[in-house]
Amino acid sequence: MSHGKLREEKDCLNCGHIVEEHYCPHCGQQNIETRQPFHYLFTHFIEDFTHYDGQFWGTLKNLLFKPGKLTTTYLEGKRQKFVPPVKLYIFISFITFFLFAVFPPFSIDFEGKKNAEKEKTISLNRLAETSEKLDSIRTEEKMKGTDSVTISKVNALLKDSARLSDIEDSFDMSKKLDDDFKFNGYTNQKSFDSAKAKNPAFYDFINVPVAHKFFELKEKGVSKGEILKNLIEISFHNLPKALFIYLPMFAFFLWIFHNKKKWWYFDHGIFTLHYFSFLLLTFLLFSFLYKLTTVTHTSISIIIYLLMNVLFFYSIIYFFIAHYKVYHTHGVISFIIGSILFMFNFFAFIFLVIGLGVVSFLMIH
Known part of the structure; x- marks a missing residue:
């Protein structure tokens, strides 16, 4: 396996010993040219890890399809056959989070419903109109039993619609932290700190910093x-x-x-x-x-x-x-x-x- 073009000279640039083949027998450094193409920076890293001799791919194969095989082999002292555990974890962790990034x-x-305000207003207006019509029907002196049942069902639907509207508001990511948002029932840091000074709790070491951060973000209008x-x-x-x-x-x-x-x-x-x-x-x-x-x-x-x-x-x-x-x-x-x-x-x-x-x-x- 060669990571780059070999030098014609046989002296090791690291320790000065004579290099008969690719690697110095004294320090282990490869006797290659000091200057390489730019892509060498990347191919060298991949070659060093995979070795192109099946060690890396054999490690992945056993890791995925033979549970416990790598651990058993390593603890038996056979440690050259597969990639070392720490090196394997660091490499897979790096690749995983790099690709996720x-x-x-x-x-x-994260923008929420900034572009849906018009649709929301129309829906609310329709709900209001429906409620007014129902109120006018209720005021009539004569009303059949079926009308009464229908009105009850429509009322239930209106309540569900209003409840869904509240749920949608809670998922509206464009909404800022205003006075409607409270932390443990408190709207500002001053009232919260005053209450905690009177009634401290054992979990305040977590609760207080979180509350302060909440009020800080609220003041910024985030x-x-x-x-x-x-x-x-x-x-x-x-x-x-x-x-x-x-x-x-x-x-x-x-x-x-x-x-x-x-x-x-x-x-x-x-x-x-x-x-x-x-x-x-x-x-x-x-x-x-x-x-x-x-x-x-x-x-x-x-x-x-x-x-x-x-x-x-x-x-x-x-x-x-x-x-x-x-x-x-x-x-x-x-x-x-x-x-x-x-x-x-x-x-x-x-x-x-x-x-x-x-x-x-x-x-x-």
Whole structure:
């Protein structure tokens, strides 16, 4: 394998030793020309990672279709056959979040209904006219029983329409934080701080900063769409860091439920890196399939949605299969431990997402 044009000279530019072939036997540096074409910067990175010798593609194949294989092989000491766990996780994480930044998996309307005010006004006027006609019918002295039933049904429809209108207002992303918006019943920071000074609570270390940020954004006249957009962007930016922090926690849960003498924390860390690499790669594939549904025919989209469901359930079953093959416990015991771990991590991950949302909200400017 060659990453660039080899030098005619046989002296190593790094340490000065004689280089018989491609690599220096003393320091390992490749004896190539110091100046290369611009595209070499990118091809060199890809070649270094994939090796073009099947190591990278073999790693991906085993990661996707042979749960637990990479972890078992690595812990057995066979560490040259596949890409190292840390390097694999960092690479897949980088590719995943880079592609998500360039091609967002989901599109959200942050502008709301700025262009729908006219339609909304027309609808409200029609509702008002209908209500006036009903009132005029009620005032008539003689009214049949069927008319009474009809009026009751129409009244119910009007109430539902009004309720739907309120729901639509709540999803109107163009609406700014005005006096209608309150935090725990308070419309401004002064009244909130005064109430908290009289009645402090144990969760104020979270509640107070969030409230202050809310009132700060309210004073700036920020719209709900702008807040949501900034919240998603900041959360997406912080997500790789949050996942990296969560890795040792996931490994810690594994350490709790397994034999401490047989399995070291290091072993659980390797399992965790491989499993999270699989999850990131699966999420990337899931997003790619979702993108395809927006540009394909309806019949093909149905097949793609079916594949997405299969991928979703496979990502859940994958953990139990990998856990069973790596830790070699009895099938029933492995399933019970796996279920407990799955539940623990489910709630821990929800807590992580909530924490990420709070931190991201506090970082909005």
